[in-house]
Amino acid sequence: MQVTVSMELHNRVKRIVGLFAVGMLLVPVFSLSSGNRASGLETTKVIYLTFDDGPHPIFTPLLLSLLDENGAKATFFPIGSRLEERWENDDLQDLLNRGHAIGNHSWNHRNLSMEEENEITFQLNQSSAVTEKMTGYRPSCFRAPFGEKNQKVLETASALGMKHIDWTVDPQEWNDTSVEKSMNHIVKRLEDGAIVLLHDRRFLALPILREIFKTFPIAEWSYESLPDCGNGNEKNLRSATRKTGDVPIGKVVDIKKTGSNHTMTGWGYDPDRPEGGLQVLIQEPNNQHLMSIYTDSQHDFTFEITNLEIDGPICLWLKDEGLSRHNAFIGCHNAFK
Secondary structure (H helix, E strand, C coil), rough: CEEEEEEECCCCCCCCCCHHHHHHHHHHHHCCCHHCCCCCCCCEEEEEEEECCCCCCCCCHHHHHHHHCCCEEEECCCCCHHHHHHHCHHHHHHHHHCCCCCCECCCCCCHHHHHHHHHHCCCHHHHHHHHHHHCCCCCCCCCCCCCCCCCHHHHHHCCCCCCECCCCCCHHHCCCHHHHHHHHHHHHHHHCEEEEEECCCCHHHHHHHHHHHHHHHCCCCCCCCCCHHHCCCHHHHHHHHCCCEEECCCEEEEEEECCCCEEEEEECCCCCCCCCCCCEEEECCCCCCEEEEEECCCEEEEEEEEEECCCCEEEEEECCCCCCCCCEEEEECCCCC
C-alpha cells in the first residue's frame, strides 16, 4: 500500500521517550578542534557501529535511544547466557524492530581458540539457539570473544552458518580509558567502511557514542548495520514466532530519495490482524501530530513524503491491535540524504 504525504515547515524530530535520560547522563566531556572534525565528506561514507557483551539492563536501552535520536543503525553481539537471562522475546524483537542486526558472541565468552571442537560447537550453537527461540532465526555472523580465532573456530562457525566479523577501530572503552583518548583513537583510524568496536555493558560507550555522532555527523556519514549479519527471510521468520495477544513487530527496510521526495518501505505484522491493515503511525519532525497509513494484505507498507526539507530522523510505530498493551516502536530513520 502506498500513501503520499505532504508536510511543510519542519525542523528537527521530536525526541522519543527515554532520550531525556540519555541527555542527563551524557554530559559532554570531550570536544575536538575544528581541524579534527569530519567535514565536506560524501554522504555515501559508511560507519558500522558494533556492540559486544550485552545486553545490559540499563546501558543497552540507553544506547538504543541514543541511536534512534540520530537515526543510526548498529549490530549487536550479545553473550548468549546474558541474553537468555536478562531479556524477554519482546526485548530482542524491539531491537530488530528499530533496524539493528544481531550476531553471535558465544554462550559465556570463552576464548574459543583455546577450546576443543565440541566446546566451540556448544558455545556457538547454544547462543544461536537462544536467538532463534526469540526471533525465529539464527545469526548469520559471529564475533569471537577477545577476537581470538583460529581455523578450527572459523570452520566450526561456518558449519553453523556464520561468518566471522572483526573490527577496524577499537577505542578500548572496556579498559576504563578516557573519552578523550578513545576519541583521539577513533579520529585517527575511522574511514569509510570502518567497523567500530564498543561494548553495551560499559557506561563509557554512551558518551563515546555521543561524541562519535558529533564528530562524524549523520548529515555526512551513514550509520548502518553489517550486511553480513542480515537475514533475507527475516519478515516471515520473525512473524512466525508471534501469537495472539503479542505486540506487533516490523521494520523499515528501505528509504529512497528522488529529488525532494522520499519513499520509505517496510513491513508490520500483528497476529491479532492476520489479514493486514495494520496502522502505521508516523511522527512528523518537531510536531506531535501523528500521521497514519496502513499495511497491505502482505503486511507491507510504502509511503512517500513530498516537498519536505528533512534535517532529522522520522520515527514510526505500529498500533497494537490486540490486548491493551503498547504500540510497537519501529525506529527513527534518516531520510534527508
